[in-house]
Amino acid sequence: MPSELQEKVETLKGRYPDNIAIQCFDSVYFNTLSDDHKRRLQKCLNSGVENPDSEMGCYACQPSDFDDFKPFFSKVLARHHKVSENARHVNNWDLGSLEGLPADGKLDIAKLGLPPLSMRVRVGRNLREFALPGSMTQNDRIRLENRMMAVFDKLIAMPEFGGAYYSLTPGNPAFIDDNKYNELVDAHIMFKRMDTDRYLTAAGIAADWPFGRGCYVSEDREFIIWVGEEDHLRIMCMKRGTVLNEVFDRLKSALDLVESIEGMEFAYSDDYGVVTSCPTNLGTGMRASLHIALPNLTADGTDAKAKAIAKPLGLSVRGIGGEHTPIGVDGTLDISPSARFCITEAEILAALYKGIVLLKDAEQQIET
Ligand code: ADP
Ligand code: MG
Numbered sequence: 001m002p003s004e005l006q007e008k009v010e011t012l013k014g015r016y017p018d019n020i021a022i023q024c025f026d027s028v029y030f031n032t033l034s035d036d037h038k039r040r041l042q043k044c045l046n047s048g049v050e051n052p053d054s055e056m057g058c059y060a061c062q063p064s065d066f067d068d069f070k071p072f073f074s075k076v077l078a079r080h081h082k083v084s085e086n087a088r089h090v091n092n093w094d095l096g097s098l099e100g101l102p103a104d105g106k107l108d109i110a111k112l113g114l115p116p117l118s119m120r121v122r123v124g125r126n127l128r129e130f131a132l133p134g135s136m137t138q139n140d141r142i143r144l145e146n147r148m149m150a151v152f153d154k155l156i157a158m159p160e161f162g163g164a165y166y167s168l169t170p171g172n173p174a175f176i177d178d179n180k181y182n183e184l185v186d187a188h189i190m191f192k193r194m195d196t197d198r199y200l201t202a203a204g205i206a207a208d209w210p211f212g213r214g215c216y217v218s219e220d221r222e223f224i225i226w227v228g229e230e231d232h233l234r235i236m237c238m239k240r241g242t243v244l245n246e247v248f249d250r251l252k253s254a255l256d257l258v259e260s261i262e263g264m265e266f267a268y269s270d271d272y273g274v275v276t277s278c279p280t281n282l283g284t285g286m287r288a289s290l291h292i293a294l295p296n297l298t299a300d301g302t303d304a305k306a307k308a309i310a311k312p313l314g315l316s317v318r319g320i321g322g323e324h325t326p327i328g329v330d331g332t333l334d335i336s337p338s339a340r341f342c343i344t345e346a347e348i349l350a351a352l353y354k355g356i357v358l359l360k361d362a363e364q365q366i367e368t
Pocket of ligand 1: 120122187189190238290318321323334
């Protein structure tokens with residue numbers, strides 16, 4: 001009931017100052033909404049109300065939620081991304097538009113004295129015509145998977161892609177067993193199970209697990225599309241090497257190709273760019289990461305020191321298996337620029353290139 005939501009949020013406001021959704025919820029605005037819109041906004045806040053310890057505390061559940069509930073989401077976005085409430089996002093993948101990068105445009109970390117590392121760039125994308133994962137029915141999830149399987153058939157038939165689709169949906173012709181699933185998770189190809197995540201569960205995003213979930217992997221295992229995780233699609237390119245452009249450029253051209261296929265109309269907002277479930281990902285939906293061993297910074301067995309140094313550099317630190325996983329045995333961490341919104345795709349890649357060398361310097365300073 002909408003009024004119950006208001007009461008709950010009002011009682012949580014004083015106790016959870018770091019829950020962005022709860023702090024940005026405004027009863028006066030809420031009362032101006034129609035019953036239908038009240039229900040929709042309430043749905044967006046469910047995760048943060050059920051888990052008041054959340055940092056963000058809300059997810060969009062329809063592609064138009066950010067625009068339809070702008071008085072709420074503009075506050076949320078301003079608070080998390082440290083932008084103004086009128087901020088508008090602009091997308092741009094052109095590295096040539098940036099200053100201060102190597103003249104040949106090649107972001108080669110070998111030139112910074114780094115060895116080949118595992119590089120990954122992913123973007124979240126959602127199809128305009130489906131509800132976002134938090135509001136999908138089981139039938140929606142299966143329809144989306146079937147829609148994507150037709151796209152994957154096209155990719156599989158192309159020599160530069162090939163590969164296969166792996167489904168978690170019982171009865172799907174591409175269904176894989178637990179062994180194969182675990183093998184793909186261990187190879188950083190497939191996503192972790194979602195039904196044990198209390199935030200995704202409360203948001204409705206993990207509902208109907210494992211129906212409609214799966215992933216496409218190219219023959220060379222470097223181009224991957226997840227189906228049915230936090231966004232309809234997570235599209236990524238991953239390989240070991242030193243030239244960041246290789247994963248960035250391949251992702252851009254493959255993404256353009258996928259988007260040109262019939263039925264692949266992605267959700268965009270005029271003001272906010274790429275629409276994603278989580279407001280943290282809005283704008284670009286992009287995370288560009290490197291796996292790098294930082295044994296000195298992690299000598300105490302934790303990522304605390306690395307995080308303290310990375311934060312002011314605008315970098316996030318994750319574990320070797322992704323968010324909420326521990327550091328690798330040799331002190332390997334996942335480093336990525338934190339910003340996604342009101343930053344261009346090109347700027348995210350450049351931030352990774354510039355940031356990683358500063359982190360490496362901090363690591364070496366401990367040695368000496
Ligand atoms: P995201 O939210 O960006 O998809 P997660 O933190 O959920 O990322 O991690 C998803 C998977 O991607 C995990 O298996 C993680 O180890 C893997 N991954 C992320 N970055 C890299 C990288 N640079 N190299 C190899 N695997 C990576
Ligand atoms: Mg994730």
